[in-house]
Amino acid sequence: MFCARLLPSSRLIWGRVRRKGEIKLRRLSTEQEDRHLKELVACYRHNGHAKAKIDPLDLSYRSSREIDDAVEKVKSLSSAGSFRGLVHNDGLKNLDELVDYLEHVYCNRLGLEIHQLSSEEEKSWLIREFEESATKFQLSSNERKRMAEQLIKSQAFDTFLGKKFGHIKRYSAEGAESLLSFMSAAVNYAAKDGVEHVIVGMPHRGRLNLLVDLFELPPEVLFYKMQGNSLVPPDIHAFGDVLSHIATSVDLKCNDKSVHVSMLPNSSHLEAVNPVAVGKARARKQSRGNGQDDKILCILCHGDAAFPGQGIVAETLNMAQLPQYSVGGSLHIIVNNQLGFTTLAEMGRSTQYASDLAKFIGIPIFHVNGDYPEEVVRACQLAIKYRTLFKRDVMIDMICYRQWGHNELDDPSLTQPLMYNRISSRQSVPNLYAQEIATAGLVSEEEMKQKEKEYSDCLNRALSSTGQFQPQETPCRNHWSSMVQPSKNATVWDTGYPIDALKLIGVKSVNHETLSLHPRLLKSHVEPRLKQIENGSSIDWATAEALAIGSLLHQGFNVRISGQDVGRGTFSHRHATFIDHSTNESYVPLNNLVPKQKGFLEVANSPLSEEAVLGFEYGMSIESPMNLVIWEAQFGDFFNGAQIPIDAFVSSGETKWLLQSGLVMLLPHGMDGAGPEHSSCRIERFLQLCDSDEDALDGDRVNMCVANPTTPAQYFHLLRRQMIRNFRKPLVVASPKLILRSPLATSSLMDFAPGSTFQTVIGDSVPSKTVKKVIFCSGKHFYALNEFRQEKDISDTAIVRLESICPFPSEELKKELAKYETGTEFVWSQEEHQNMGPWSFVYRRFQRQLNVNLMYAGRAPLAAPAVGDAKTHRKEHEQVLQTTFL
Incomplete structure (x- = not known):
């Protein structure tokens, strides 16, 4: 009787014949042996990460039964077969050398996980590059020395803060110092590929190290803050944020190139900054024009517990390849402490790896041992090359540890005694690497100690000079320099627009060129609008919106409106995008008002997300004051899915970080019998978030505006006011449902004329x-x-x-x-x-x-x-x- 043994790929490994109660191996042909050898190689390529030595603490035994079985089966073959062409190494002579080579490449300190990719082209490219880099990747002597100095500086920085500010939580990089090697490499490799702008979103861990040691934040600024002082000048209306949330914007020199790095401020909702960073990256990309994907790089740092644990991560990942949310691929790194606050990994997630969530968008994942900074840099190089070539996200899972628990005031041994027994008995990453390059003869350990002392002396000098430090932060810099902080007085802005121009915009807003539109759309939307414009009366809500957006485009502003089905509108009222009824071709009439139109309207039908999408739109809004960014909830109450970005960014971004935003939130609102979930946009919640004074007369200095307009003209003026003013404030609009088409809620075209304004x-x-x-x-x-x-x-x-x-x-x-x-x-x-x-x-x-x-x-x-x-x-x-x- 014939039996078959199968690999996970369901391929025949060997045949067995039962004769008189015995099982004997059947001799296989050379062709069959070659096939089995290929299956062995494929097994390593797909499962090697499971056996890789990626845990610096060796807390769990790592192995791959699939690999062990495959090796055992192939070794039972009668001959070695042919090795040529199996791997990217033609010097192999026998089976043992092949297995040793595969173990070295795939089961070492860097593992590759690619089985989730659907593209065979991407898989083949990754395999080739990964195998070649395993033997050819090598940093120069100068690069290794610089990296050793960088790691030692980071260690000296943390030691210094521990001595001088031992009572302050600083969320140090200790145990994860290779993050600095990764970030330095990412900026440098990206610069070589032509990247000019890097936007970084990250939580607390190692943030201060990056700010000072890599992104050139003067240490006296940090010390001044750590001494309890505010970084906001006294004449600025803002109140700042805590130490671990501060940000920077700096031009870094990378050989002969300059790269602008923006590290965004973050909140204590660790992953909430993800979509904000991606949104800002997209807006930066758009400001440079089409075809500029390669000039912008978004880097997102994650925590190993937060990455699988917070839904905003999945929502942000889901946007990665959507045409109106893509940034040409983001570079992700998980700083994997193997611990979430005090919760061990096996109690905080249901997956093998912290990075498993990223598999659902089919991107490659590199698992790397954080004790080996050179391997971290190799992973970074491969990731950057992949992202540049394929314009897709890529993930690095850097397994490391936390030297001091959740923060420096914590005692993690109370709940993780085994883990912290191992941590306390091991040498630091910087010291291990210093020993490695000392052994290589590049630099002596004494020289490294001298470097550490010199940097500590430098920090001491900076600390002693904080008495003379004065905050110089200005509220509006660079391309925001035309904006000001508003005064306490209420201002009135002429937001009207010439009638002739409005008539042109109104007609053009329903111009469908040669498109074949649905007859119902022609009758219910196009013809009524043309009649409204011709008569100059009965202007409804959707027409007023088109006139507002069109007039801003006409003036050179850019407008983006996003949300679920916003092109049509939840109530089928907007139709900012026309769809050809026979070809499905889409057309945005407002982008064709005049020849060589400067302003551009982007209509983004969003995924079924509120939290990440609103965070994304906020990120777009803080990039440039020339962008009017509008987010519309499908129904008003759906905003509560985005409560975290509303609380952490929209309502408080200016007072914490001096970031102005003109984001508009349209929230369909009204008690019309629709039931608990589709009636109220909960105006009271937004009003509770406003910093309006109960006793003082309110002017323009509130943190955000909340309006409940009753006419289309009022809505028109609200939208235009967002861009005409010389400052930006978030705007919450309790927008209508039933009165969208009500003949009682209409306006005359003269209500939009010059000299008219929003009536409070x-x-x-x-x-x-x-x-x-x-x-x-x-x-x-x-x-x-x-x-x-x-x-x-x-x-x-x-x-x-x-x-x-x-x-x-x-x-x-x-x-x-x-x-x-x-x-x-x-x-x-x-x-x-x-x-x-x-x-x-x-x-x-x-x-x-x-x-x-x-x-x-x-x-x-x-x-x-x-x-x-x-x-x-x-x-x-x-x-x-x-x-x-x-």
Whole structure:
């Protein structure tokens, strides 16, 4: 009877014949032997990483049963077969040499994982380069000496901080010093490939080492901060951030080339900076024009627990090859401490490697032992070459350890005694490498000690000079130099635009050239817009948006709008992108307003993500003040999937890091019976994030703006104001749903003309002397109140709209209040529940700033944003109206 043994690839290894109770090997042909040898090589190439010596602590036994079985089976063959062409080494003479060669290449200090790649071309290239580099890669003597000095400097830096600032958490590089070797190599190799801009996003670990030892941050700046001082000059309205979040921007010399490096500020949500860095890289790439992928490199550093543990990582990876989010490939490195805070790897993830999450986008992964900086540099070189050639992300998993636990004040031996027994008994990475090059005769250990002493002396001098240090940071630098920090006063900006130009934009916004459009789209979108422009009246929301964006493009600004199905719009109202009904060809009419148009509109239908996409858009917005970046939630409440970037970046980026952003968030909002999840954009949360003063009159110095506009013209002016002003602030717009097409919520074309502006308050035309009650409200609710007033023929009640909620329009409200007689009743009415909406924000300001006591009319407090059945919703709605007026 014939039996077969199979490799994981399901290929026949040898045949066995059973005769009279015995099993004998059947002699295989030379062709069969060659095939089995090829399978042995393939087994090493695919599984060698599992056996590689990549753990500097040797905490777990690493082996590959597949490799062991393959070797055993091939050695049982009757002859060695042919080795020529099997690997990139033609000098092999026998099977033992082949196995030794494969062990050296694939099971050493650097492992290669490529089975997840779908491209055979990429696999073949990686195999060839990996095998050749295993024998040919060699740093020059000068490069090795420089790297040894760099590592020793890092060690001296950490030792110095430990002695002088032992009470401060610094998240040192100790145990992961090879990160500096990686980053230095990445910048240098990238420069050789023509990269001019490197954008770095990273968490705390080793950040200070990189800032000072590699990115040329003066050490006195760091010491000044560590002494408890603020790096924000006293005349700047900002409050700074903690030590481990600070950033830098510097030009580095790489041989005869200059590379600009931007290390972005980060938050304590370790991976939240990922999409921000990628977004900034894309905006930088676009500012240089198409075809500039090779000039920009995004480097993302990760933690081994955070990488698989935080969903924003997967969301960011998923964007890597999407056409409107790609940056030509990012370079990733996991600083793998084999520990997350105090949690061991086997308790913090369900995968073999911390890097396994990256497999789902089919990119190569290099696993490298952090004790061997030269191998880290080799991995970096291979990764850079791959990224340059294939324009794809690439991952390096650098396995290392933390010398002092989560931070320097921690005692990790309480929970990881075995790990820290080994760590405490071993030499440091810099000392190990110094010994290696000393043995090679390149430099003596005494010279290295002298270098360490010289650097420590340098740090001491810097520390002694901190008394003379004065923060010089300016709020707006480089291409942001035209921007200013706003004053406390509220400013009014003429955001109108010439009518003739608006008519041109309106017509061009639905010009579909030779495209064959869906008949329904022609009837419901194109023809009505042309009619609106021709008549100059009944301008709806979508047309106003097109006029705002088109006018900004006409002036040379760039606009990007992203979100889920934004090209069409959730409510099929926008249609900024036309799709040919017969060919599926896409066309953006607003990109063809005039010949040689300077401004460009990018319409990005995003993946089903909020957190990473919003972080990405924020990153784009901080790159240039010439970019209007808009993110639209599919429904308003979907923003809460992006709460971390909103909290950590959007609402606080300027006060922490002096980064201005004009990001616009469109959040469809309104109580219309849609149930708990699709009603409210939770205006109250954004107002709670605003730094508006309850007592002082608000001007432009708030951290972000929150608006609930009621007309298309108001929306038009809001968008234009974002770019016309000489400063940038994030803008949250509670945008409409039901009133997108309402004939009551339209504007005249003259409302967009020069001299017009955004009105923070819209008063009423009811004669003030007849008014006994003034109802203050915001947004869509105005139309329900006005309709009720007309139905009930109520003539003694005025309705005043707050279009801007933050900044709170105190001065405009004072003018409005002055119209009414003493004894007039003032009511705040809202459709949201009492614990939501603007109520908790506005009533205290009415009281403290305007000396007005407001009565509340609205829904009672509720745990959910809305009820779940239509009958209860309608009953509540009627009660709100009755309570407001009666």
